[in-house]
Amino acid sequence: MTTTQDPQNQTQARLGQHAIPSYLDPNNIGPYEIFLEQVERVTPYLGKLAYWVETLKRPKRILVVDVPIHLDDGTVAHFEGYRVQHNTSRGPAKGGVRYHQDVTLSEVMALSAWMTIKNAAVNLPYGGGKGGIRIDPRKYSTGELERLTRRYTTEIGLIIGPEKDIPAPDVNTNPQTMAWMMDTYSMNVGRTATGVVTGKPVSLGGSLGRGDATGRGVFVTGAEAMKKLGMGLEGARIAVQGFGNVGNAAARIFHDHGAKIVAIQDVTGTIHSAAGIDPYAALEHLGRTGKITGFAGSEELGRAEFWGVDCDVLIPAALEKQITSDNAGQIRARLIVEGANGPTTPAADDLLAERGVTVVPDVLANAGGVTVSYFEWVQDFSSFFWTEDEINARLDRIMSEAFLSLWDVKERHGVTLRTAAYIVACTRVLEARALRGLYP
Numbered sequence: 417m418t419t420t421q422d423p424q425n426q427t428q429a430r431l432g433q434h435a436i437p438s439y440l441d442p443n444n445i446g447p448y449e450i451f452l453e454q455v456e457r458v459t460p461y462l463g464k465l466a467y468w469v470e471t472l473k474r475p476k477r478i479l480v481v482d483v484p485i486h487l488d489d490g491t492v493a494h495f496e497g498y499r500v501q502h503n504t505s506r507g508p509a510k511g512g513v514r515y516h517q518d519v520t521l522s523e524v525m526a527l528s529a530w531m532t533i534k535n536a537a538v539n540l541p542y543g544g545g546k547g548g549i550r551i552d553p554r555k556y557s558t559g560e561l562e563r564l565t566r567r568y569t570t571e572i573g574l575i576i577g578p579e580k581d582i583p584a585p586d587v588n589t590n591p592q593t594m595a596w597m598m599d600t601y602s603m604n605v606g607r608t609a610t611g612v613v614t615g616k617p618v619s620l621g622g623s624l625g626r627g628d629a630t631g632r633g634v635f636v637t638g639a640e641a642m643k644k645l646g647m648g649l650e651g652a653r654i655a656v657q658g659f660g661n662v663g664n665a666a667a668r669i670f671h672d673h674g675a676k677i678v679a680i681q682d683v684t685g686t687i688h689s690a691a692g693i694d695p696y697a698a699l700e701h702l703g704r705t706g707k708i709t710g711f712a713g714s715e716e717l718g719r720a721e722f723w724g725v726d727c728d729v730l731i732p733a734a735l736e737k738q739i740t741s742d743n744a745g746q747i748r749a750r751l752i753v754e755g756a757n758g759p760t761t762p763a764a765d766d767l768l769a770e771r772g773v774t775v776v777p778d779v780l781a782n783a784g785g786v787t788v789s790y791f792e793w794v795q796d797f798s799s800f801f802w803t804e805d806e807i808n809a810r811l812d813r814i815m816s817e818a819f820l821s822l823w824d825v826k827e828r829h830g831v832t833l834r835t836a837a838y839i840v841a842c843t844r845v846l847e848a849r850a851l852r853g854l855y856p
């Protein structure tokens with residue numbers, strides 16, 4: 417509710433042009449706008465906590481760094497890097513690091529904000545953070561990427577640390593990247609600090625189960641949603657966009673439970689087979705040939721055709737803004753389980769809801785990765801490591817319980833599962849904010 421009598425509004429009026437930080441300029445905001453719209457949608461459900469809602473709209477801390485490295489040919493190249501700590505009300509910032517040619521500050525702000533919501537939605541004791549470097553890693557050697565990672569880690573070393581902000585892998589980063597980050601941070605602080613990053617190799621304090629954890633969480637929440645919708649797993653037709661860490665693990669685990677993968681799209685192309693694609697064989701084919709197309713027994717589709725594939729469950733597991741008002745009408749799945757962060761625009765969300773398509777939102781569906789990252793961090797602190805069965809059992813329980821409690825909130829308020837997740841998460845974050853208060 418905004419009226420001229422509203423003291424908060426009067427304060428905004430007094431602040432005038434200084435009310436909005438430059439990076440939130442509505443004329444040039446980019447992907448973070450999606451997050452702001454999601455916060456607008458949840459605000460009416462926050463009751464008195466809405467007093468603090470501005471906290472969610474403004475990242476707590478933003479660091480932009482120059483990352484210069486020697487290239488293999490002896491020249492120097494500069495890359496732009498970011499680390500954003502969106503919120504730390506409930507604990508240290510936590511979230512991955514992305515290497516991609518399209519990374520922008522606005523994107524990293526959005527990704528860090530979604531981490532705040534995700535960590536609160538599954539009740540992990542973390543705030544939200546995310547990092548990124550604008551680079552196309554396919555064009556650089558392993559040595560160049562190692563130098564890039566080490567320089568970036570040193571530059572963001574000001575604000576990361578096991579009790580401050582704990583990075584992890586995201587698009588185009590992996591356990592090796594985390595090993596370099598851990599080593600660089602450790603050299604700089606003069607002790608081995610395994611807890612500064614998660615998603616490390618198991619031999620360096622990484623956790624069993626982290627590799628497949630995000631895909632496993634997509635499966636657990638997807639299977640729970642299928643039960644609610646009366647859909648059987650056996651023979652269910654699944655289409656997956658993105659065949660990296662998240663997409664290929666989700667495809668393998670659905671396949672292992674009797675579902676049929678009918679389409680896969682990645683950056684190299686799109687394949688389809690109504691008879692089903694064996695994701696293990698597709699992964700081997702991708703590793704051998706460098707592309708998904710040409711897989712035996714599949715036909716190749718155009719990029720846009722992927723969205724119209726006849727399937728029961730659609731798993732976007734690549735990048736943001738893939739499901740838009742342009743293609744939401746073509747989607748034939750009854751259920752969408754968001755492996756990627758931010759794959760669906762708010763306008764597409766509305767169209768899907770009107771058409772009766774259920775969406776398990778990113779902040780719930782892909783929380784399996786950060787949940788096992790949390791287990792890794794706890795194991796590093798205690799230097800006591802759990803078995804894979806223990807990890808998977810704890811992960812499955814957390815993901816199922818989070819799904820079922822958010823489903824109840826959805827039913828109670830008559831909202832989408834995304835809004836339900838935001839109601840629960842924003843309430844938790846703003847309760848912490850209100851209890852901590854402002855100083856002085």
Ligand SMILES: NC(=O)C1=CN([C@@H]2O[C@H](COP(=O)(O)OP(=O)(O)OC[C@H]3O[C@@H](n4cnc5c(N)ncnc54)[C@H](O)[C@@H]3O)[C@@H](O)[C@H]2O)C=CC1
Binds near residue numbers: 585587681735756757
């Ligand atoms: N790695 C993790 O633990 C987590 C990742 N996520 C999210 O899941 C998504 C995927 O991440 P990862 O699997 O880790 O990355 P990855 O780098 O392992 O794989 C990315 C996949 O997306 C595909 N891709 C890239 N651009 C594409 C395009 N324009 N069209 C179709 N496919 C495209 C790539 O070919 C690749 O198969 C991202 O949104 C990420 O933020 C979310 C939670 C945790």
Ligand SMILES: O=C(O)CCC(=O)C(=O)O
Binds near residue numbers: 512513
């Ligand atoms: O494992 C983590 O800490 C974060 C993973 C991540 O970046 C994400 O959930 O989007």
